[in-house]
């Protein structure tokens with residue numbers, strides 16, 4: 001039995017749910033296919049529950065600053081309210097009924113199961129075939145990568161999908177991978193008393209960020225008692241009541257839990273993209289500025305390789321929906337892509353790092369200032385370390401990138417995102433009035449250092 005519809009969306013992550021809802025609201029006959037939970041990784045295993053964890057960890061951090069600033073405070077971390085909040089408020093016990101209702105209220109239809117492109121313009125879900133008159137939208141997201149380390153696959157390792165639902169903080173934790181996932185969990189569990197060791201194969205944590213940012217975060221984690229091991233390779237893993245991780249140096253580390261946070265992948269072969277003329281061996285699906293991947297196929301979200309963030313997925317969804325509806329004039333522009341890693345301090349970035357700008361042969365000028373040297377940093381007194389780094393195109397006299405590592409760095413970056421997005425001339429930025437004494441006022445001092 002073949003059923004004709006207007007659009008089939010495979011994967012109802014943040015972008016898939018959004019695009020399917022937009023198209024159904026516009027009156028199209030839309031089928032959304034989801035094999036797990038409508039809403040995707042973000043609300044159930046990623047952004048939202050992990051930021052609830054971070055909120056709790058940050059509260060512990062702030063309470064521990066009281067003795068130096070405001071008297072006495074005794075902190076006894078307890079995971080119970082965190083687990084309860086994640087179960088009841090974030091995920092409704094990992095139940096997507098509310099999200100399904102939200103989608104169905106737009107007029108869309110949800111089909112549960114694994115979708116596969118079976119022919120051009122055709123999607124099969126458990127033997128049920130849909131022919132899409134207007135097109136197919138691919139939003140399959142990603143799964144955690146588990147590296148081929150001897151013994152790892154057979155062990156009861158955690159990924160983010162196990163760490164989020166945990167009902168207790170482990171006594172000890174080895175975190176494999178010092179990227180955003182690894183470091184956010186490290187920050188959280190360390191504050192709850194877990195003895196955490198991060199194992200990163202690169203010479204530094206957050207290897208894609210500015211080196212100055214890696215330095216501040218590494219020191220902040222160490223101050224929270226975290227063992228940071230960079231440039232290390234794991235040879236094999238053994239589990240026998242506890243994890244034994246054998247490093248290539250011969251050293252053996254043990255812990256109650258092992259979290260694998262070594263990146264993400266998508267099985268494009270299983271998704272059947274070759275049937276739509278796409279390379280199923282690739283790591284991502286290349287799309288044009290309107291999210292078109294092939295004739296009658298759009299792709300959005302992590303799979304496009306343009307920044308694995310919820311805000312990217314939803315941004316792309318808006319553009320794809322407009323294009324499918326024939327109303328699309330907006331072309332995707334990633335120059336001012338922001339990101340925030342919720343450690344303490346937060347690591348916020350927009351646009352290009354210095355090294356990426358140099359690779360693009362931009363005539364680069366940079367300036368970096370210390371948060372601790374600002375008035376607000378001095379007032380803050382404790383845990384005031386951080387930086388603002390600006391990357392400018394000297395020829396055009398505009399910022400092309402910025403990094404803020406600071407308390408509330410994710411909020412401070414907003415001003416710099418506007419500057420990069422709107423290509424505000426550096427000279428014009430220097431003429432701004434920055435409120436005193438704020439953290440964002442350190443932008444003014446950094447601009448003054450910039451020879452552009």
Ligand SMILES: Cc1cc2nc3c(=O)[nH]c(=O)nc-3n(C[C@H](O)[C@H](O)[C@H](O)COP(=O)(O)OP(=O)(O)OC[C@H]3O[C@@H](n4cnc5c(N)ncnc54)[C@H](O)[C@@H]3O)c2cc1C
Pocket residue numbers: 010011012013014015016033034035036037038039040041042045046047048050051113114115116139140141142160181271300301302303307308309310311312313
């Ligand atoms: C621990 C963690 C923390 C994060 N924190 C943040 C954060 O703070 N801020 C931020 O912006 N980003 C964060 N991210 C990234 C963010 O979760 C993703 O970028 C976001 O979920 C967008 O992904 P997506 O739309 O591509 O799809 P996903 O959210 O991955 O959803 C894809 C959906 O498609 C379904 N699916 C896949 N294949 C099929 C198929 N063949 N048939 C049917 N259904 C299918 C999956 O079951 C899934 O539900 C975090 C990620 C992790 C892992």
Ligand SMILES: NC(=O)c1ccc[n+]([C@@H]2O[C@H](COP(=O)([O-])OP(=O)(O)OC[C@H]3O[C@@H](n4cnc5c(N)ncnc54)[C@H](O)[C@@H]3O)[C@@H](O)[C@H]2O)c1
Pocket residue numbers: 147176177178179180181182184199200201202206207232233234261262263264307308309339340341342
């Ligand atoms: N706050 C946020 O916005 C947020 C938070 C978490 C994740 N994310 C998104 O999710 C994506 C995935 O994050 P991630 O941290 O899983 O992946 P990642 O690819 O960003 O980082 C993985 C890290 O693991 C290291 N690694 C890989 N194999 C290793 C091995 N065998 N031993 C030791 N180290 C190894 C890599 O060198 C890298 O530093 C990110 O790109 C990010 O966009 C965003």
